[in-house]
Amino acid sequence: MTQTARRDVDPSTGEAAPPAFESLDPRTGEVVGRHPIHDEADVAAVVREARQAQTAWAELGFAARKQHLDAWRRMLARRLDEIAGLVCAETGKPLDDAKLELVLVIDHLHWAAANAEKVLKRRKVPAGFLMANQAATVEYLPLGVVGVIGPWNYPVFTPMGSLAYALAAGNAVVFKPSELTPGVGAWLARSFAEAVPDHPVLHVVTGYGETGAALCTSGVDKVAFTGSTATGKRVMASCAQSLTPVLVECGGKDALIVDVDADLPAAAEAAVWGAMSNAGQTCIGVERVYVVDAVADRFLELVTERARKLRPGGEPNAHLGPITMASQVDVIRGHIDDALRGGGRAVVGGEHSVRPPFVEPVVLTDVAADSEAITEETFGPTIVVQRVRDADEGVAQANSSRYGLGGTVFSRSRGLELARRLRSGMVSVNSVISFAAVPALPFGGVGDSGFGRIHGADGLREFTRSQAVTRTRFAMPLNPMSFGRSKGTVRRLVRLVRLMRGR
Numbered sequence: 001m002t003q004t005a006r007r008d009v010d011p012s013t014g015e016a017a018p019p020a021f022e023s024l025d026p027r028t029g030e031v032v033g034r035h036p037i038h039d040e041a042d043v044a045a046v047v048r049e050a051r052q053a054q055t056a057w058a059e060l061g062f063a064a065r066k067q068h069l070d071a072w073r074r075m076l077a078r079r080l081d082e083i084a085g086l087v088c089a090e091t092g093k094p095l096d097d098a099k100l101e102l103v104l105v106i107d108h109l110h111w112a113a114a115n116a117e118k119v120l121k122r123r124k125v126p127a128g129f130l131m132a133n134q135a136a137t138v139e140y141l142p143l144g145v146v147g148v149i150g151p152w153n154y155p156v157f158t159p160m161g162s163l164a165y166a167l168a169a170g171n172a173v174v175f176k177p178s179e180l181t182p183g184v185g186a187w188l189a190r191s192f193a194e195a196v197p198d199h200p201v202l203h204v205v206t207g208y209g210e211t212g213a214a215l216c217t218s219g220v221d222k223v224a225f226t227g228s229t230a231t232g233k234r235v236m237a238s239c240a241q242s243l244t245p246v247l248v249e250c251g252g253k254d255a256l257i258v259d260v261d262a263d264l265p266a267a268a269e270a271a272v273w274g275a276m277s278n279a280g281q282t283c284i285g286v287e288r289v290y291v292v293d294a295v296a297d298r299f300l301e302l303v304t305e306r307a308r309k310l311r312p313g314g315e316p317n318a319h320l321g322p323i324t325m326a327s328q329v330d331v332i333r334g335h336i337d338d339a340l341r342g343g344g345r346a347v348v349g350g351e352h353s354v355r356p357p358f359v360e361p362v363v364l365t366d367v368a369a370d371s372e373a374i375t376e377e378t379f380g381p382t383i384v385v386q387r388v389r390d391a392d393e394g395v396a397q398a399n400s401s402r403y404g405l406g407g408t409v410f411s412r413s414r415g416l417e418l419a420r421r422l423r424s425g426m427v428s429v430n431s432v433i434s435f436a437a438v439p440a441l442p443f444g445g446v447g448d449s450g451f452g453r454i455h456g457a458d459g460l461r462e463f464t465r466s467q468a469v470t471r472t473r474f475a476m477p478l479n480p481m482s483f484g485r486s487k488g489t490v491r492r493l494v495r496l497v498r499l500m501r502g503r
Helices: 040-059 061-078 080-091 095-120 158-170 182-195 209-216 229-240 264-280 292-306 328-341 393-399 416-420 458-463 487-500
Strands: 020-024 032-038 123-125 134-142 145-150 172-176 202-204 222-226 245-250 256-257 286-292 347-348 362-363 382-386 407-410 464-472
Touching: 020 382, 032 080, 032 182, 032 286, 032 292, 040 134, 040 145, 040 209, 040 292, 061 080, 061 158, 061 182, 061 328, 080 095, 080 182, 095 134, 095 158, 123 229, 134 458, 145 158, 145 209, 158 172, 158 222, 158 458, 158 487, 172 182, 172 209, 182 202, 202 328, 209 229, 222 229, 229 245, 256 264, 264 328, 264 382, 264 407, 286 292, 286 393, 292 347, 292 362, 292 382, 328 362, 328 382, 393 416, 407 416, 458 464
Parallel strands: 145 172, 145 222, 172 202, 222 245, 256 286, 256 407, 286 382, 362 382
Antiparallel strands: 020 032, 123 134, 134 464, 347 362
16 A cells, blocks of 8 residues: 655644654555654664663673563563554454464574573684684674664564564664554564663664665664665665675575475475465565476476465455555566466466455466566565476576575475575475574575575674684794794794694
8 A cells, every 4th residue: 555644733832743654554555553754863863872772781791681682572472462463454464474473583582582692602712723822712792783674574573583683692773664564663662662671772763765774874883674686785885885784685586396206285285385375475485386397287286276275355364465565566467467478377366366455376387487477576476386307407497596595395305405406595395484483593595685694693693793802821932923033933933834734
């Protein structure tokens, strides 16, 4: 639904109030809430406030921060139904899907708080024989203030991969949620403030793209962005002006490979869930399937059988919700039309399946390799099933995309082998999207899917700066790092290195 900015009059002063915009239920167009449009000055002020609070938060140490984050986690668990209802209202997704998102969020928040000290604390490292007189350590210190720009499709789970890990590492966070789901972002900030009232280190700014752009130039110490590749490039360009580091998680065109020995019912179930859940609005969703020709007919029958049972609707228990971002409907329609014009076949649905704001399931096959349905991210409840000679050809086809976010392999005998050959940041073998639910695993992609990692130990370190320290324990008989060294010092070192490292 299209949102419009409004400027009301403050009844107490008679003056114009700051501009605001409405978040709408994409199923009905009803207003869910009204939120301020924060401009450049507003964002800068919020960042300053976050920076003032960050020092005390960092000085708490890991154990005390864990206690506060655990309190927030317990609050989220108690009020899961409340925030799930808001997610459902602003995205239109089925209520159970919203609750599933919250279950994953709570588990990730627990992992980040519980493991931050183990991953980031100071540790000893070997100094090597040349520096045997040095005690060497490395630790990971917080950056300061992290700016997070989140998406609308998973408005809690996706940004929490940055929020929880950045907070656990000792940073303050300024979060800019999507303009389609601002209420979810505001709710998260309020709940944190209730659970952790003495440390205002999670702030939210709301608005459109200009607000996100202001966050990029506000002086934050890092920006974590999730969204389209095109917008990610603009974020990078803006941050480059101040050498602000970025973490960029963009779109995907994830592939599922079905080998000749795959469990076909399980593979079909995974393909349909991976492609159709959340109405296909999943960056790690399955958009392409490459199935070995020997089992392709049966696999396609199973996929068709399952996809035909799914129905979109506005009720909380529908299989699929609406297309949350109205402009995406035209993209989905265009990809279906392009596939069919190029000789592809629709075995489920077709052009008639696009009925804004809903799109019924569409299963395409025999699609031309250069079709947009193969090359571009569709982000809707569609799936393309292509026949390949063998699983090796499937890997080659999967890797032909400029994206490289996630992937899936169904094979009894070659699962891990095929997974290692996929050019992607994450792979599930004999399941789908499982990697996203494992808090200890890093999440992120390559190519046009972005770079950097959230989740796991890599995700904690992503929001820190490493600091290496050496401390002299005793004087070395040979000290080459001095103008007072003897003439034979370097000669002796060369002889020593040849003896110790030259063989």
